[in-house]
Amino acid sequence: MRVLLLAACLALVGAPMAHAATTAKIDTSGSAVNLRFGPGTQYGITGSVSNGQTVTIVCTTRSEPVTGKYGTSTIWDKLSNGSWVADAFVFTGTSGPVEPECGPTGIRPTADDYPYRGNPNAVDRWFMYSGQCTSWVAWRMEQVNGYFHNNGWRNGISGHWGDAHEWNDNAVRLGYRVDRTPRVGAIAxxxxxxxxxxxxGHVAYISAVNGNTVTVQEYNWTTELGFGTRNVPLSEISNIIHLHS
Structure with missing residues (x-):
């Protein structure tokens, strides 16, 4: 029952591009640089690359500022192996991004593949409580879009999303579009x-749209701290958050 969800949604505190990717070289003071699961130091380390090693950049985004050999940069590069590296440690020949913003991956998820299922109330890699609607939507957005910013930076602005009822205001603050137009891949x-x-409040992933009825995938609604899917009248949804235009 919905009344059981009074603690729900509490927050704790790319597809390959159509054109050729960019080949660049790691450029540090001599030490290796860490690769990460996402664009920021809050993401786990997936490996490392040595100074002078060649890497292939498939897309970029702006996130946590990092200082390297040539100064401070907010650009993070997604590599062909799926890992991310701070552009401050990569020689590309320019201080700007060499590839466009990372876009949707084309993944069309249909089931509960949440990596924290069965382990509720742990602190997830987005610094949210696992099993809550916010944590699950962060996972789905990262799975579909290639990354999800939280407790990091986007264009130099603190990127913390907060509790579910705050997501619409924080989305606007971070430069994302918020309206009442549903689309697959957006956040209800x-x-x-x-x-x-x-x-x-509450957030969910929009998996289908049929006129004024929206199908959502979510956590912690019909099943406490668990996965569910339901059809919802658009009139019952407060806002639609678009991470991509």
Whole structure:
């Protein structure tokens, strides 16, 4: 029952490009540089590359500022092996991004493949509580889009999303579009108490749209700290958050 979800949604505190990718070289003071699961030092280390080693950049994004040999940069490069590296440690011949913003991966998830299932209330890699709606949507966005910023930076702005009822305002602050137009791959967001949501609000992933009815995938709604899918009238949803235009 929805009334059981009063603690729900509490937050704790790319496809290959159509054109040729860019070949660049790691350039440090001599030490190796860490590769990470996502664009920021809050993401886990996936490996390392030595100074002078060649890497292939497939897309970029702006996230946590990092200082390297040539100064501070907010650019992070996604490599052909799927890992990320701070552009401050990569010689590309320019201080700007050499590839476009990383876009949707084309993945069309249909089931519960959440990596924290069965392990609720742990702190996930986005610094949210696992098993909550916010953590699950962060996972789905990272799976579909290639990354999800949280507790990091986007264009030099603190990127913490907060509790579910705050996501619409923080999305606008971070430069994302928020409206009432549903689309597959966007985030459905509920304000406090809207459409049966708790005082923490709620967020879900939009997996299908049929007129004024939206199909969402979510955590911690019909199943406490678990996965569910339901059809929701658009009129019950407060906002739609678009991470891509």
């Amino acid at each position: 967001q509920w304000e406090r108490g809207a459409g049966g949501a708790s005082g923490w």
